[in-house]
Structure formats: structure tokens, C-alpha cells
Amino acid sequence: MTRMRAVVAERFGPPEVLRVAEVAVPEPSAGQVVVRVRAAGVNAIDWLTRAGLGVRVSRFPAILGWDMSGTVMACGSGVTGLREGDDVFGMLSFPALASCYAEYVAAPVTDVALKPSAIDHRQAAGAPMPAITAWQALFRHADLRAGQRVLIHGAAGGVGHIAAQLAHLTGAEVIATASARNRDFLIDLGVDQVVDYGLGPISELVSKVDVVVDSRGGADFLDLVNAVRPGGIVVTLKGEQPEYRAQLEAQQVRAGYVYVGPDPQALKAVAQHLADGAVRVAVDRALPLAQAAEAHKVGETDHVRGRIVLDVY
Numbered sequence: 001m002t003r004m005r006a007v008v009a010e011r012f013g014p015p016e017v018l019r020v021a022e023v024a025v026p027e028p029s030a031g032q033v034v035v036r037v038r039a040a041g042v043n044a045i046d047w048l049t050r051a052g053l054g055v056r057v058s059r060f061p062a063i064l065g066w067d068m069s070g071t072v073m074a075c076g077s078g079v080t081g082l083r084e085g086d087d088v089f090g091m092l093s094f095p096a097l098a099s100c101y102a103e104y105v106a107a108p109v110t111d112v113a114l115k116p117s118a119i120d121h122r123q124a125a126g127a128p129m130p131a132i133t134a135w136q137a138l139f140r141h142a143d144l145r146a147g148q149r150v151l152i153h154g155a156a157g158g159v160g161h162i163a164a165q166l167a168h169l170t171g172a173e174v175i176a177t178a179s180a181r182n183r184d185f186l187i188d189l190g191v192d193q194v195v196d197y198g199l200g201p202i203s204e205l206v207s208k209v210d211v212v213v214d215s216r217g218g219a220d221f222l223d224l225v226n227a228v229r230p231g232g233i234v235v236t237l238k239g240e241q242p243e244y245r246a247q248l249e250a251q252q253v254r255a256g257y258v259y260v261g262p263d264p265q266a267l268k269a270v271a272q273h274l275a276d277g278a279v280r281v282a283v284d285r286a287l288p289l290a291q292a293a294e295a296h297k298v299g300e301t302d303h304v305r306g307r308i309v310l311d312v313y
């Protein structure tokens with residue numbers, strides 16, 4: 001097999017720039033495995049990058065997609081611990097282009113873990129970037145501990161619903177913001193209190209929080225600072241806003257900025273929780289690979305519950 005189907009972006013632009021094409025099957029370089037992709041996760045960075053607002057793309061046509069689950073078909077030199085036929089999942093090469101919207105992908109062996117047999121390829125493809133991001137926010141930036149009060153802002157989304165479960169597992173009291181329709185979904189995942197973000201500024205509805213995970217940024221970030229006790233921390237996924245530094249200092253609130261990157265330790269820990277059933281991945285919907293543009297359109301409505309995935313094979 002030398003040719004494969006992939007979804008390529010011809011240029012930056014609207015979802016319509018995505019089209020199915022025939023391209024060469026990748027060969028594994030040293031330290032890589034080639035994976036037959038069963039399902040690919042669709043993350044916000046995918047549609048941001050397609051629109052020219054995400055990571056750097058130096059060459060077109062470009063194949064998007066960083067998260068996948070599939071089966072190892074070939075191993076490059078120096079690969080140990082994996083062999084042909086193993087089912088693996090992972091977030092590949094981020095922030096370099098990884099090209100998971102394709103039938104085959106070359107994956108650095110350090111970026112994949114064995115797929116837990118308890119979950120299917122769709123669930124596994126929906127997990128890596130959301131889970132690694134949530135892990136880095138809660139444990140690398142906030143050092144979350146049992147008994148702390150944590151607020152997950154935007155908890156029904158890909159990152160948020162995993163962060164809520166990881167925080168619950170840690171023994172924290174978990175407060176989550178979402179629209180009213182996601183209340184039962186989040187309670188079922190172990191959230192203690194769901195706050196409808198439509199009812200007013202969050203800081204008027206929640207207070208004295210130790211840790212916030214902010215998936216929204218902008219003016220929400222400042223509002224969230226007001227919900228934190230002195231000494232607490234707001235970890236945002238939306239980058240630093242230097243104009244808020246003085247406010248943070250005045251209120252003795254720390255800030256953490258997640259820029260997700262490969263994290264084998266986090267991926268392994270999450271794989272164990274997925275295997276145990278302690279963390280579940282909500283698949284909002286699965287669409288065929290050829291409908292990647294539709295997946296982006298749905299994602300851009302900003303109300304996906306959990307993760308959208310593409311069925312590849």
C-alpha cells in the first residue's frame with residue numbers, strides 16, 4: 001500500500017478548504033511507528049489552524065489532526081516496547097503538524113500509549129489532547145490536592161469534561177460551569193455543583209475557590225480571578241493577558257498558562273484511568289473522515305459536549 005486517503009487543507013480558510021485527497025502513505029523514521037488510523041479526534045486547535053489562527057503551517061496542502069487511535073502497522077529503527085498489531089492512541093508531535101486526518105500516520109513512539117482495551121477507538125481518539133491539557137492544568141500548574149475546591153470553567157467541552165473527572169478522582173470538590181442542558185451530564189461525571197454561566201458573572205455565583213481551570217479566557221479570566229481565594233490559582237488555556245497582572249497581584253491570586261505539549265507521563269496516567277473506567281470520554285458524535293469540514297462546522301458552534309471524532313477505518 002503506497003497511497004492513502006487523507007483530508008487536506010488547500011489553504012487557510014473556511015471549512016470548505018478541507019477536501020479528500022490521495023497522498024503517499026508515510027514511512028516510519030527512526031523512533032516512529034506508522035499507525036493505521038481508526039479514528040481521529042477533532043480539537044479546537046484543528047479549526048483554528050485551518051482558519052490561520054492556530055499553529056504555524058509552512059506548507060500546503062496540509063493535513064490537520066493531532067489526536068488519533070489506531071493500529072501499529074510498521075515500526076522504525078530503535079522502536080522498542082511496541083510491535084505491529086498493537087492498538088495505540090496519542091497526541092502526536094504537537095505543535096508541529098501531525099496529520100491524523102488520514103488513513104495512516106507516522107507517530108513518534110514517545111507520543112503514543114497502548115489503547116486500553118476497555119474503550120473503543122472513537123473514545124481513545126477523543127482523549128489525548130483534552131486529557132493531557134487537563135492533566136497539565138490540574139497537576140503541573142495547580143498541584144491540585146484532595147479537599148481543595150476547584151472550578152472548571154467550560155466543563156462540558158473536551159478539556160473541561162476530562163478535567164472535571166480528574167479533579168473528582170483527586171478528591172477535590174468540583175464546581176463546573178456549563179449551560180443548563182449539560183447539568184445532568186456533568187453530575188453524572190462526578191461534579192458536585194453545576195453553575196449555569198448564563199445566570200450572571202461567575203464570581204457572583206461562586207467564591208473562595210482554590211483552583212480554577214479557565215477554558216474561555218478574555219473577560220471571563222478576570223471574573224474568575226474574583227472567585228479565587230488569596231493564594232489560589234487560575235490556570236488558563238487561553239494564554240497570558242498581561243493587562244490583568246496588576247489585578248492578580250492585588251488579589252494575591254496566581255496564574256498558570258497551559259501550552260500543551262507531549263507528556264508521556266500524563267498520557268500513561270490517563271490511559272490507566274480510562275482502562276479502569278474512572279475517566280470516561282464523551283463522544284459528541286462520530287462523522288466519517290470525508291466529513292471533516294462538517295465536523296469543523298459543528299465544533300465552531302462552540303457547544304460540543306465532549307469531543308467530535310472522525311471515523312477513518
Ligand SMILES: NC(=O)c1ccc[n+]([C@@H]2O[C@H](COP(=O)([O-])OP(=O)(O)OC[C@H]3O[C@@H](n4cnc5c(N)ncnc54)[C@H](OP(=O)(O)O)[C@@H]3O)[C@@H](O)[C@H]2O)c1
Pocket residue numbers: 043044045129130133153154155156157158159160177178179180182197215216236237238239258259260261299302303304305306
Ligand atoms: N493552551 C492549550 O494548550 C490548549 C489546549 C487545549 C485546548 N485549548 C483551548 O481551550 C479551549 C477549550 O478547549 P476544548 O477542547 O475544551 O473546547 P470545546 O470542546 O470546543 O469547548 C466547547 C464547550 O465550551 C462550552 N462553552 C461555550 N460557551 C461557554 C461559556 N460562555 N462559558 C462556559 N462554557 C462555555 C460549551 O458548553 P455549553 O454547550 O454548555 O455552552 C461546550 O461544551 C479552546 O479555546 C481551545 O483552543 C488550549
